Amino acid sequence: MSQLKTKHLLGIKNLDREDIELIFQTAANFKEVINRPIKKVPSLRDVTVANVFFENSTRTKLSFELAEKRLSADVINFSASGSSVKKGETLLDTVNNILAMKVDMVVMRHSSPGAPHFLAKHIDANIINAGDGTHEHPTQALLDSFSIQETCGQVEGKKVVIVGDILHSRVALSNIFALQTLGAEVMVCGPATLLPKHIRELGVKVETDIKKALEWCDVANILRIQLERQQMKYFPSLREYSNYFGVNKQLLDSLKKEITIMHPGPINRGVEITSDVADSDHSIILQQVENGVAIRMAVLYLLAGVT
Amino acid sequence: MQKRLLFDSPLLKVTISRLCQQLIEVHGDFSQSVIIGMQPRGIYLAERIKEELESLVAKDIHLGYLDTTFHRDDFRRRDEPITPSQTKIPFLIENKNVILVDDVLFTGRTVRAALDAMNTFGRPAKVELLVLIDRLYSRHIPVEANYVGRKVNTIQSQKVLVELDEKQKEDHIWLITKEE
Structure with a gap:
């Protein structure tokens, strides 16, 4: 009991x-x-x-x-x-x-x-x-970690990168707390303008090169670009964001390993993640x-x- | 604290084989019957009964586990919630004869919850209840078992402690009386 x-x-x-x-x-x-x-x-x-x-x-x-x-x-x-x-x-x-x-x-x-x-x-x-x-956004973080545990067997010791708009994301903050409590290593990756200044103090790794981040991780949790929370321009254009930080099949194929792809939804297809990745076998978006x-x-x- | 031994391994073995003979009398070759063990403790007894029955009728018998936690009527009324166990019923119970198996029948409330929980898996043709220990005169609701290992007169404050051993050598079932 x-x-x-x-x-x-x-x-x-x-x-x-x-x-x-x-x-x-x-x-x-x-x-x-x-x-x-x-x-x-x-x-x-x-x-x-x-x-x-x-x-x-x-x-x-x-x-x-x-x-x-x-x-x-x-x-x-x-x-x-x-x-x-x-x-x-x-x-x-x-x-x-x-x-x-x-x-x-x-x-x-x-x-x-x-x-x-x-x-x-x-x-x-x-x-x-x-x-x-x-x-x-605690229930989102719980379901994310639960999905990782279901897919990878356990959360402890897993390397998880959270990609995208960390600055405006409640999903990112709750995920960092949940993953760290369960013993995972966490990295955040995104344009420098969308990474909070003192994020390292939470004990997470910081990376601005998406390829390096994906090489490092077992699981990538890709966040939506929250245009509604952005009062000013944090990056020049969606197209540029998608060029530098979008996760596409070509990028995943170039890695030496297979990683699990997550997204809390709603997806901006073609911006932070392409359709072929979102709908692929590596994606556990619907399972989430x-x-x-x-x-x-x-x-x-x-x-x-x-x- | 006083402990009275109700079952040891040899007696338990005899009782289980008697219960199995009674089951075969009613259910024949078990082609239309399934066993469902009630979590958490009824499943060990259910496993033994399945094993014994399979050796008697020489065929595989369906066994499922049913957890009643979410169907209990005392949720939010007891001090702490009960931790749920796994429900695993990998077959259809629609139109089957279901034998519910539990170790102890006391107030009957768990059986009520089990009947409720079972409804979510279909409508069985018939449901029977098998228990190892029937604590007489303790029922809160009108539930009785069809097959009983042993009937015991108890008072409310007594407890039945079931210790089943995987190797079936050191089984003990005790009636525990706390001294005033």
């Missing part, structure tokens, strides 16, 4: 290795559940979950909603567009109003880093961070999506069980 040491999933930074391994073990059981003819278990039948999305999302929102429904939870969805947020309601008021309707768990995405941490201090419900600005549901079921289940 074991349970998580935390009541909320705010970031990977708050988890230790034991917690992550418990989530993985539970997720493996849920992966079996979602491959059954009837993919539903009654565990959370008396739990109501609110998905509160102040920022756009397709994959994460669908994945959470599916995970909640497969656990038999009651689900309500809220998105900021078309809501009273537009009328000037504060975050705390919005969430307190939702909680007044007797909600037990809140899954929240917000454009401000720290928004879920703020909420956790003020309300009783379990909070799951589904992405807070450029800070953390499948694992996303299992990981989120595990997180919801384990947090609901914390007493």
Whole structure:
């Protein structure tokens, strides 16, 4: 018998290795559940979950909603567009109003880093961070590491490079924490303008030559160029980015080894990754999506069980 | 603490072969029957029964493992969640006769959860329950076993400790009474 040491999933930074391994073990059981003819278990039948999305999302929102429904939870969805947020309601008021309707768990995405941490201090419900600005995206990092463990046998000792827009990426930061906690070596690679200044202090290697980075790694996690977060030009053109940092088949063929390709989605085909790589046998992009549901079921289940 | 021995290896062997004979009486050559061991501890007994049955009917018998954790009715009501185990049912149970196997039948709640969990794999023709130890007068719900190794009178505070040995030499099943 074991349970998580935390009541909320705010970031990977708050988890230790034991917690992550418990989530993985539970997720493996849920992966079996979602491959059954009837993919539903009654565990959370008396739990109501609110998905509160102040920022756009397709994959994460669908994945959470599916995970909640497969656990038999009651689900309500809220998105900021078309809501009273537009009328000037504060975050705390919005969430307190939702909680007044007797909600037990809140899954929240917000454009401000720290928004879920703020909420956790003020309300009783379990909070799951589904992405807070450029800070953390813990469930994505968990499903990424879980997919690496599934494909490579283990995460410990593996070399993982995260390629692309590290500066604006919450996926990158959460991935760095998760991979390091599990004992992997991490490198970040991208244009110097998109690498945070003091990133080395997190204990990661830094590389600006994509070929060298790919030669070094076992797994490459290729991030999307987040044009919506870039207020200024960090590189001259998408075409130039794709020339210098895009991962294509020619580049992979020139390596002396085979590596696993990951991408958190949504893919900008032809920018950070070409179609022939994204759809190749080395790519586990769709496996990541499948694992996303299992990981989120595990997180919801384990947090609901914390007493 | 008092310990009373309910089964040792020789007695367990005799009991298992009796249970297997009873199973064959009902299920014949097992062409329409499958065994499902309940995680975590029922699977070891289920494996032994499968082995014994296979030597008696000289054919492969389907054995699956069923974990009931996500179907339990005490989630969020107990101090800590139970760690789930693997469910592995690599065959169809639709229209099959299913024999659920567990080591101890106590309140009956795990069996209820198992019946619920099993529904996600299809609709069996018939479900039976086999247990090694039946703790009498302890049921919270109306569940009874079809095949019983031994019936034992117990009180709520007593515990049954099952220690099955892989080599089948040092098996022990104890009834433990905590002193007041």
